[in-house]
Amino acid sequence: MDTIKLTNTVFTKGQIPASSLPEIVLCGRSNVGKSSFINSFFGLRSLAKVSSTPGKTRSLNYYLINDRYYLVDLPGFGYARVSFSERDKWQQLIKDYFASVRKVSFILHIIDAKAGMTNLDVQLQEFVAGSGFPYKLLANKCDKLNQSETGKLLTALKNSNPKLDPATDIYLYSARTGKGKKQVLNLFRDIQF
Secondary structure (H helix, E strand, O other), X not given: OOOEEEEEEEOOXXXXXXXXXXXXXXXXXXXXXXXXHHHXXXXXXXOOOOOOOOOOOOOEEXXXXXXXXXXXXXXXXXXXXXXXXXXXXXHHHHHHHHHOOOOEEEEEEEEEOOOOOOHHHXXXXXXXXXXXXXXXXXXXXXXXXXXXXXXXXXXXXXXXXXXXXXXXXXXXXXXOOOOOXXXXXXXXXXXXX
């Protein structure tokens, strides 16, 4: 059983903790289910706050896993109902995070399986690609797709970034049913310490 706890909630550059532990970075558009993913993946209902209002995650949230690595949840990307100044603060905080000395194992970009890769997801993909860290893609809410739709989604995701290996870089997941959890568990367990 994994032990997990929220250790840091970061709103400013000065609050970014120094750490030599590996980090998995979680990012995605607002309302793709990042909090639901965290709660279902670790089997804890209220670890990450789930809201019906998108854009509630306004900080970098550090979760310490088994005292061995961090899961760093970035603010939701591209949420339109906050002010431009607020969005600028989030973007600067994320830039400051990537500019600091980090031991990032990989970036896990979560998308909504039903929506596929939106323009905002493409922008986010391009933004995190500039970090130079390994990149993985997770399509959440895949329980909402039938077999044909799932096949079309996988083809579209492969085409959106030909550098991604479908066997090691693209994951289908359902926070509701737990589909894909075993594959993502294996991904997390392969972290190099």
